[in-house]
Amino acid sequence: MAEISSTSPHIMQIVGYKNTGKSTLIAALTRSLTSAGRRVAVIKHDGHDHFEMDHEGTDSYSFAQAGADAVVVMSEKRTALIERQATSLENMINYLSTYDWILIEGYKQAPYPKLVTVREEKDLSLIKTLQDVVGIVSWLTHDKRGSLEKSGDLVWHSVHKTEEIARWLVSLER
Secondary structure (H helix, E strand, O other): OOOOOOOOOEEEEEEEOOOOOHHHHHHHHHHHHHHOOOOEEEEEOOOOOOOOOOOOOOHHHHHHHOOOOEEEEEOOOOEEEEEOOOOOHHHHHHHOOOOOEEEEEOOOOOOOOEEEEEOOHHHHHHHHHOOOEEEEEEOOOHHHHHOOOOOOOOEEEEOOOHHHHHHHHHHOOO
16 A cells, blocks of 8 residues: 655545546545645646637637747746646656645646545546556445445445545545
8 A cells, every 4th residue: 555655745646537537536635635734736637638728819729829838927926837848747746846736637647645535436546457456436435335345445425425535545644
């Protein structure tokens, strides 16, 4: 089982099948962790490579359309970098190394600790295909999950108790 690093950044992947609440969970954990004074970075994997971060009508969009391989927009409180190149997960984690927590949505095969979101009993099959799973975030009621075969030391969390999950994450920092 993967261990949570005792030094920053602490990394946790949130993985699961489509529509199991991964993005909603990450948003809730981000709110809780930042409320607890932690700096949080989020990395989301887009398996279809169809996202657009910029839109027609903006200067940055016109720079990219003119052929710029990288466009940076900076203000007093924000920085946005858009590059036309792939970046490895490891390089992005290194880039974000000053944060307390990095929450990663997706990248199921990456070697970091994972929470698996489970909406239905059949979603549990995913756990058998993954390495480094430390816990399950479940939509299942306690009586339904109680009848399921649990694997080893996995911690079970209710998807409805995100504050508890965030407290659990903070407890892993030590």
